[in-house]
Amino acid sequence: MTAAHAVASAGATSIYAVIGNPIQQSKSPLIHGMFAQATGQNMQYTTIEGPLGGFAGAVDAFRALGGLGLNITAPFKLDAFAYATERSERAQLAGAANAMKFDGARVLAENFDGVGLVRDVTHNLGCSLKGKRILLLGAGGAARGALLPFLEQAPAELVIANRSVDKALELAKIGAAKGNVRGCAYTELVGQTFDVVFNATSASLRAELPPVPASVFANCGLAYELAYGKGLTPFLRLAQNAGVKQLADGVGMLAEQAAEAFVWWRGVRPDTRTVINKLTVPLV
Ligand code: ATR
Numbered sequence: 131m132t133a134a135h136a137v138a139s140a141g142a143t144s145i146y147a148v149i150g151n152p153i154q155q156s157k158s159p160l161i162h163g164m165f166a167q168a169t170g171q172n173m174q175y176t177t178i179e180g181p182l183g184g185f186a187g188a189v190d191a192f193r194a195l196g197g198l199g200l201n202i203t204a205p206f207k208l209d210a211f212a213y214a215t216e217r218s219e220r221a222q223l224a225g226a227a228n229a230m231k232f233d234g235a236r237v238l239a240e241n242f243d244g245v246g247l248v249r250d251v252t253h254n255l256g257c258s259l260k261g262k263r264i265l266l267l268g269a270g271g272a273a274r275g276a277l278l279p280f281l282e283q284a285p286a287e288l289v290i291a292n293r294s295v296d297k298a299l300e301l302a303k304i305g306a307a308k309g310n311v312r313g314c315a316y317t318e319l320v321g322q323t324f325d326v327v328f329n330a331t332s333a334s335l336r337a338e339l340p341p342v343p344a345s346v347f348a349n350c351g352l353a354y355e356l357a358y359g360k361g362l363t364p365f366l367r368l369a370q371n372a373g374v375k376q377l378a379d380g381v382g383m384l385a386e387q388a389a390e391a392f393v394w395w396r397g398v399r400p401d402t403r404t405v406i407n408k409l410t411v412p413l414v
Pocket of ligand 1: 267268269270271272273292293294295297330331332333338339340341
């Protein structure tokens with residue numbers, strides 16, 4: 131019998147947590163607490179402030195206490211990927227993990243950020259990505275996580291623009307086997323239009339605007355900011371001024387990636403609407 135089965139069959143409270151540093155800002159305990167209550171799951175979800183450079187030891191200790199799964203946030207997504215014994219394809223493509231599941235000696239790593247984003251866009255916002263021209267700004271961790279889930283939606287084209295062009299080209303190369311994707315510099319966007327534009331840069335965290343020309347929004351139906359809780363960021367303001375009708379931030383992505391982890395751990399899909407309503411910061 132595996133450790134996971136032992137805990138479950140005893141009818142004990144199942145233990146999960148989010149690990150990061152810092153960790154106080156995490157909304158995951160609130161989200162998973164709401165999911166657990168709504169679905170009647172007997173589980174406890176706590177926070178772990180992992181010591182910098184001490185990720186493996188903190189996870190070992192959590193597992194020794196019977197912990198069944200973890201969410202992973204900055205700066206440990208690469209450590210989690212390295213710690214795992216099995217990695218999903220999307221975790222491999224992202225090169226990072228945001229969720230882990232423990233089953234005896236097995237450590238499974240997943241990355242639900244991108245699928246959560248796609249589910250928010252297609253399911254909650256009602257915007258299909260199939261056959262669309264998608265612009266993705268940024269080529270860091272957040273963009274990387276979205277790469278495979280975007281291409282799985284079969285867009286007409288995915289264009290990745292980044293300040294450091296080499297990172298955009300590298301990401302495009304990684305995705306090339308999965309769909310029509312190319313990398314470029316921001317300057318090359320002049321004269322091009324897109325159906326959907328995603329800001330996956332970290333610029334909004336400092337109230338900065340990535341150097342995207344407003345003309346990309348000419349035929350754009352949805353502008354999506356992956357950061358959440360920042361209100362109308364410079365990126366969203368630019369899109370709004372350019373006439374984009376639908377604006378969204380990453381609150382739905384946050385809720386949906388959590389829901390994906392919850393299904394993976396518990397086998398039950400929670401409704402995300404209540405969580406999204408609770409965490410939404412108006413885009414003004
Ligand atoms: P994350 O995990 O949030 O993606 P990251 O991996 O550090 O963070 O990546 C940050 C991304 O935001 C990068 O694509 C970065 O561009 P560079 O690779 O050229 O540095 C992008 N970025 C950050 N600030 C930016 C700004 N002011 N304008 C444009 N891009 C910015």
